[in-house]
Amino acid sequence: MSDDKARRAGPRWYEHSALAFLAAVWLLGLVWAALSAYMGFNSFPGPIAAIKELPTIVFDPNAVWAIAQSVGRMFAGYAWALLFAIPLGLAMGRSQAVYDIFYPLVSLAYPMPKAALMPILMLWFGLGSFSKILVIAMGVSLPVLFHSYQGACRIEKKLVWTAQAMGMGPVKRLFRIVLPAALPEILIGCQVGVVMALIVMVSSEMIARQEGVGNLLFTSMDMAQYASVYAVILVLAVLGFLLDWLFERVRRFLTRWSDSNNGASLR
Amino acid sequence: MITIEQLGKTFQTARGTQHTAIRDISLQVPEGQFVSILGPSGCGKSTLLYIVGGFELATTGSVQVNGRVVNAPGPDRGPVFQEYALFPWKNVLSNVAYGLREQGVPKAQAEEKAMYWLDKVKLKDYAHFYPRELSGGMRQRAAIARTLAYEPAILLMDEPFGALDAHTRLKLQAGLLGLWEQLKNTVLFVTHGVEEAVYLSDRVVVLSGTPGTVREVVDINLPRPRIRADLLRNPRYQEYVIHLENLLIAEAAA
Numbered sequence: 385m386s387d388d389k390a391r392r393a394g395p396r397w398y399e400h401s402a403l404a405f406l407a408a409v410w411l412l413g414l415v416w417a418a419l420s421a422y423m424g425f426n427s428f429p430g431p432i433a434a435i436k437e438l439p440t441i442v443f444d445p446n447a448v449w450a451i452a453q454s455v456g457r458m459f460a461g462y463a464w465a466l467l468f469a470i471p472l473g474l475a476m477g478r479s480q481a482v483y484d485i486f487y488p489l490v491s492l493a494y495p496m497p498k499a500a501l502m503p504i505l506m507l508w509f510g511l512g513s514f515s516k517i518l519v520i521a522m523g524v525s526l527p528v529l530f531h532s533y534q535g536a537c538r539i540e541k542k543l544v545w546t547a548q549a550m551g552m553g554p555v556k557r558l559f560r561i562v563l564p565a566a567l568p569e570i571l572i573g574c575q576v577g578v579v580m581a582l583i584v585m586v587s588s589e590m591i592a593r594q595e596g597v598g599n600l601l602f603t604s605m606d607m608a609q610y611a612s613v614y615a616v617i618l619v620l621a622v623l624g625f626l627l628d629w630l631f632e633r634v635r636r637f638l639t640r641w642s643d644s645n646n647g648a649s650l651r
Numbered sequence: 652m653i654t655i656e657q658l659g660k661t662f663q664t665a666r667g668t669q670h671t672a673i674r675d676i677s678l679q680v681p682e683g684q685f686v687s688i689l690g691p692s693g694c695g696k697s698t699l700l701y702i703v704g705g706f707e708l709a710t711t712g713s714v715q716v717n718g719r720v721v722n723a724p725g726p727d728r729g730p731v732f733q734e735y736a737l738f739p740w741k742n743v744l745s746n747v748a749y750g751l752r753e754q755g756v757p758k759a760q761a762e763e764k765a766m767y768w769l770d771k772v773k774l775k776d777y778a779h780f781y782p783r784e785l786s787g788g789m790r791q792r793a794a795i796a797r798t799l800a801y802e803p804a805i806l807l808m809d810e811p812f813g814a815l816d817a818h819t820r821l822k823l824q825a826g827l828l829g830l831w832e833q834l835k836n837t838v839l840f841v842t843h844g845v846e847e848a849v850y851l852s853d854r855v856v857v858l859s860g861t862p863g864t865v866r867e868v869v870d871i872n873l874p875r876p877r878i879r880a881d882l883l884r885n886p887r888y889q890e891y892v893i894h895l896e897n898l899l900i901a902e903a904a905a
Contacts, residue, residue, distance in 0.1 A: 540734065540736065542730075542732045542734055542736035543736050543738065545704070545706045545724065545730060545732075545736070546730060546732075546736045546738075547753075548705075548706070548723075548724040549704065549705075549706075549724040549725070549726065549728065549729060549730050549803075550726055550749065550750040550753040550754070550801060551725065551726045551753055551754065552753055561738070564738070564740040565738075565739075565740070567740070640781075641739050641740045641741075641781045641782075641783065642739060642740075642783070643739070643783050
């Protein structure tokens with residue numbers, strides 16, 4: 385009886401993720417339009433005005449170049465962060481000595497807003513890409529480090545023992561056993577890191593304004609082109625959404641062997 | 652030959668007190684013998700096995716294998732754990748080939764040998780499955796194949812069938828016995844199952860108490876190859892089971 389009911393019901397319309405997503409976007413747009421119309425500031429254009437302004441950004445080579453530069457720096461910072469934070473996090477999870485050395489440094493760095501370091505980095509390394517890449521890398525490092533550490537701590541010790549019994553040494557174990565075993569947790573850190581990279585990227589460019597999306601945003605602001613400001617924000621939102629979506633796919637693929645992966649890729 | 656001399660292990664507990672898991676255990680296991688360590692849970696029998704494996708260090712005494720003191724794991728002593736400990740990111744074939752690859756065997760050769768062992772444990776058709784896609788019994792067969800594949804002289808089995816249902820357990824016991832009667836590795840087999848110990852072993856070492864000490868060593872003089880259905884009718888088998896059963900009961904009452 386209840387079986388029959390369950391079959392008839394099927395997934396509700398809002399349980400289709402694409403539809404639910406469209407509904408959410410639609411709702412957000414509606415609230416935005418309503419607020420903008422109600423307040424009537426010319427510094428607060430509605431979604432239609434922002435979308436109308438989109439082509440002037442997407443088809444403007446300078447703007448596209450600015451965005452490409454920003455994204456390039458973002459990935460550079462991201463890659464550096466993973467390169468250092470994953471091995472360090474894993475080592476901290478596996479070795480008490482490494483943990484004792486690095487934990488105080490990490491816990492000091494954690495609550496510090498990375499953008500606050502920008503002025504110092506600018507003094508040291510100039511206004512160019514290097515200080516921005518560095519600050520992005522710092523922002524991304526912490527969630528990646530934290531999750532890598534957590535993942536390494538929770539490893540079933542008998543996996544490590546099994547590898548030891550086969551004659552595998554400690555450094556090789558870190559990369560061949562601890563890394564894959566902790567991968568599901570590491571990738572969660574990396575996913576948080578993607579969004580973090582985007583945030584730090586924009587804020588670094590707002591502080592050191594020479595080029596990039598952050599600069600584009602503030603230049604439009606200075607020139608009172610408010611529709612452009614919102615169009616840039618839209619571009620950033622879409623970029624962030626796409627990156628996160630893409631990462632989710634990659635994560636599911638890489639952890640398709642894992643119990644904790646509820647993706648249906650293997651069934 | 653495994654020589655265990657006056658072995659003891661004391662832990663520091665989380666509360667900062669000392670806990671002695673085993674004390675003054677001496678034991679000799681000749682090459683090619685199947686020896687079970689039997690005892691109630693908490694008597695330190697797994698701890699003993701981990702020390703022989705080199706995974707944990709003894710506080711007192713020593714373990715020697717062929718005259719060499721054990722202080723680290725090595726490929727001469729292959730473990731099989733109750734939790735299987737298969738590498739979940741590797742498929743069954745790669746798991747079984749892993750130890751060989753680690754020993755420097757080329758990939759094609761290692762996989763060929765892995766297939767041989769998978770055939771022995773009747774998992775050939777599951778070579779490309781991931782561990783999470785297998786049942787408990789299949790996972791443990793894969794884990795046994797993985798350890799046997801790199802041909803350790805000594806097998807260290809830590810309640811390998813403890814997490815399986817009764818039917819699967821009987822099947823795996825018979826399978827292991829069939830393999831071992833061909834291979835004749837030295838086996839240290841930790842269990843709390845009396846019948847399992849008698850059925851499989853040449854010798855049963857009964858551990859008791861906290862801290863665990865050797866209470867009795869019982870030689871099992873039953874002909875091989877052993878068939879469980881025949882043993883159940885064998886008065887000598889029944890006596891062994893009853894005797895060991897009584898030892899454990901007396902221990903629980905004490």
